[in-house]
Amino acid sequence: MQTIILIGFMGTGKTTVGRALAEKLGLTQVDMDASIEQREGCTIADLFRDKGEAYFRDVESEVLSELLQQDKLVITTGGGAVVRPANRELMAQNGLVIALDATEEEIVKRVKNDPDRPLLAGDPAERVRTLKKERAGLYQFAPIQIDTTGKSVETILAEISDQM
Ligand code: S3P
Numbered sequence: 001m002q003t004i005i006l007i008g009f010m011g012t013g014k015t016t017v018g019r020a021l022a023e024k025l026g027l028t029q030v031d032m033d034a035s036i037e038q039r040e041g042c043t044i045a046d047l048f049r050d051k052g053e054a055y056f057r058d059v060e061s062e063v064l065s066e067l068l069q070q071d072k073l074v075i076t077t078g079g080g081a082v083v084r085p086a087n088r089e090l091m092a093q094n095g096l097v098i099a100l101d102a103t104e105e106e107i108v109k110r111v112k113n114d115p116d117r118p119l120l121a122g123d124p125a126e127r128v129r130t131l132k133k134e135r136a137g138l139y140q141f142a143p144i145q146i147d148t149t150g151k152s153v154e155t156i157l158a159e160i161s162d163q164m
Contacts, residue, residue, distance in 0.1 A: 001025065001027065001071075001072060002071065002095055002096055003027075003067075003068065003070065003071055003072065003073045003074070003075060003094065003095040003096070004021065004025075004027065004073070004074045004075070004095060004096050004098060005068075005074075005075045005077060005091050005094075005095040005096070005097045005098070006018045006021075006074065006075065006076045006077065006098050006099075006100060007077050007081065007082050007091070007097060007098070007099050007100070007139055007142060008079065008099050008100035008101055008102075008139060009079045009101065009102075009107060009128075009131075009132055009135065009139070010078075010079040010107065010111055010117055010119070010120065010128075011079075011102065011106070011107035011108075011110040011111040011128075012079075012100040012101055012102045012107065012148055013100050013102065013110075013148040013153075013156065014076045014077065014079075014100055015031055015076050016153060017100060017148065017153060017156050017157070017160075018031070018074045018075075018076035019076075020153045020157055021074050021157060021160065022073075022074040024157060025074070027072050027073060027074045028072060028073050028074070029073070029074045029075075029076065030067055030073050030074070030075050030076070031076045032060065032063055032064065032067070032075060032076065032077050032078055032081060033078050035063050035067070036056070036059050036060060036063055036078075039059065039063065040059060043116060044056070044078075044116055044117075044118065045115060045116050045117075045118050047059075048118040048119075049118070053119075057080070057083070057084065060078060060080070060081055060087075061084060061086070061087055064077070064081060064087055064090060064091070065090055068090055068091070068094040068095060075095070077091075079135075080119070080135075082135070082138045082139060082141075083135070083138065088138070088141055091141075092141055096143070096144070096164070097141065097142040097143065097144070098142055098144040098145075098146065098160060099139040099140070099142035099144065099145050099146070100146050100147075100148050100156075101139065101145065101146070101147050101148065101149075102147065102148050102149045103149045104125075104128055104129055104132060106148075106149045106150070107128050107132070108124055108125045108128050111124060111128070112124050112125075119131060143163075144160060144163045144164070146159050146160060146163075
């Protein structure tokens with residue numbers, strides 16, 4: 001089976017759904033943020049603080065292209081992995097891309113108290129609103145689109161199966 005790539009804004013459920021999907025399909029889940037942290041030896045928040053977002057994006061792009069050379073993975077990306085057009089192209093060409101979404105309200109509820117999301121520091125609700133608007137359209141290239149708001153993981157998996 002080809003590699004599955006889960007994309008979507010922060011807090012749309014990529015990691016949770018990815019884990020369950022990998023288990024269901026007998027694939028291996030790889031979380032890009034966790035891979036980046038392992039490779040750099042620090043948290044995402046530390047990386048943003050010490051080396052800046054551009055450096056993080058470079059590492060993110062490298063990790064993505066390395067992972068896409070393997071089969072049978074469920075790759076859970078960071079919410080900003082789609083910002084670079086080259087990454088979107090790589091994903092579209094090398095796997096089945098599934099986009100998860102959720103309402104702003106639901107996202108804020110899920111991410112509000114997470115110190116590991118540097119892009120939401122300060123006023124998370126305001127940051128979610130602004131960033132989500134800025135990124136509108138960047139997740140649309142995925143042939144499978146799932147709204148996870150208020151749904152159980154089982155329901156989300158069933159919706160994904162229906163569209164695969
Ligand atoms: C980011 C999302 C985060 C992480 C980093 C940047 C983004 O991943 O990669 O904080 O730009 O949207 P999650 O989507 O898993 O929170």
